Amino acid sequence: MTLPTEDAFDRLPKVELHVHLEGSIPLPTLWQLVEKYRGTNGLAAPQTLAELEAKFAYRDFPHFIDTWVWKNQFIREADDFRLIAAAVARDFARQRIRYAEVIFSPSDFYRTGVSIQAITEAVRSGLDEVQGVRIQLVADLVRDMGPNRSGKTLSALAEVLDRGVVGITLGGSEHRYPPEPYAEVYHRARQLGLRTSAHAGEAAGAASIWGALNALEVDRLGHATRIAEDPELFEVLAARGVAVEACVISNLRTGAIPNLDAHPLRELLAASVVTSVNTDDPAMFHTSLAAEYRALSQTFGFELSDIAALIQNAVASSWLDEADKLALSEALRAEPGWPRP
Numbered sequence: 001m002t003l004p005t006e007d008a009f010d011r012l013p014k015v016e017l018h019v020h021l022e023g024s025i026p027l028p029t030l031w032q033l034v035e036k037y038r039g040t041n042g043l044a045a046p047q048t049l050a051e052l053e054a055k056f057a058y059r060d061f062p063h064f065i066d067t068w069v070w071k072n073q074f075i076r077e078a079d080d081f082r083l084i085a086a087a088v089a090r091d092f093a094r095q096r097i098r099y100a101e102v103i104f105s106p107s108d109f110y111r112t113g114v115s116i117q118a119i120t121e122a123v124r125s126g127l128d129e130v131q132g133v134r135i136q137l138v139a140d141l142v143r144d145m146g147p148n149r150s151g152k153t154l155s156a157l158a159e160v161l162d163r164g165v166v167g168i169t170l171g172g173s174e175h176r177y178p179p180e181p182y183a184e185v186y187h188r189a190r191q192l193g194l195r196t197s198a199h200a201g202e203a204a205g206a207a208s209i210w211g212a213l214n215a216l217e218v219d220r221l222g223h224a225t226r227i228a229e230d231p232e233l234f235e236v237l238a239a240r241g242v243a244v245e246a247c248v249i250s251n252l253r254t255g256a257i258p259n260l261d262a263h264p265l266r267e268l269l270a271a272s273v274v275t276s277v278n279t280d281d282p283a284m285f286h287t288s289l290a291a292e293y294r295a296l297s298q299t300f301g302f303e304l305s306d307i308a309a310l311i312q313n314a315v316a317s318s319w320l321d322e323a324d325k326l327a328l329s330e331a332l333r334a335e336p337g338w339p340r341p
Contacts, residue, residue, distance in 0.1 A: 012290070014098065017318060021102050022105060022281075023282070025087060027283060033080060078121075085126025088127075095289060105171065107150065107153040140171040143170050147182050154168070168196055170182055174200065224264070227268070237271070248265060276317060
């Protein structure tokens with residue numbers, strides 16, 4: 001077996017389904033916002049770019065959530081959302097990401113007074129500044145806000161679905177907020193024509209995955225890192241056609257797994273669960289899709305054809321319509337960096 005060369009992963013055209021806008025802000029762009037708001041209302045801020053970068057190391061998942069909340073204090077105005085969206089889209093295009101379903105968390109920003117509709121419009125405006133990557137939006141209802149607030153978020157989003165909002169997910173403090181109370185919100189989302197995912201089996205165990213499957217009736221699962229706590233789940237996911245958005249290095253950075261070998265990616269694939277590989281919060285976890293692929297090659301011995309199959313899994317489980325899936329799949333295969341038989 002010959003492992004791929006380092007630059008082969010950079011040349012690959014890519015697809016990403018589980019990546020948070022606010023966790024993907026390139027460090028120079030976030031630094032620009034830190035300097036903009038430094039000292040505002042007593043807000044403490046790092047004094048150097050190196051100090052800012054050092055903030056992104058985590059003791060555990062709750063510490064990561066605390067850091068996420070701290071970072072979001074530097075995003076306050078509609079134009080901040082345009083700025084970060086354009087920066088993220090440029091970074092994706094540079095990485096040869098051809099299609100992405102980007103998660104954004106408008107309900108995290110109620111405190112700013114900027115409406116969810118205005119946030120969504122600003123994000124779309126920034127994304128549309130960049131050519132070379134197609135991006136659709138997935139709204140995180142943020143379980144910490146509670147189902148009532150999540151319902152209000154959904155009602156606001158209903159007014160701007162034409163801005164490329166195709167689905168919802170449920171992120172936040174999974175270890176504190178189980179999925180079942182959000183069942184009615186998810187039912188309403190499906191009535192609006194939205195697709196559904198939920199973060200499950202990352203900071204909580206198999207019961208969280210069962211709740212996302214049975215109460216929320218999700219199309220996809222984010223993470224599912226602890227699925228092996230109930231082996232029946234492998235068969236259930238495959239039978240129901242529920243895809244998994246795996247985030248391998250993210251799970252390592254937050255301590256959800258002790259090492260890459262402990263990730264259930266191989267078991268998911270062996271059980272015929274359609275599984276893609278994603279970065280989650282690449283700027284906060286010091287990763288990229290190319291870095292994820294390198295790690296899989298080094299840890300699991302994946303060849304370039306194995307990585308290409310994971311990318312095609314992302315196409316298959318994306319929320320594009322069938323014609324667009326076929327077109328994207330064919331376009332990826334035609335690119336020079338795609339492995340040839």
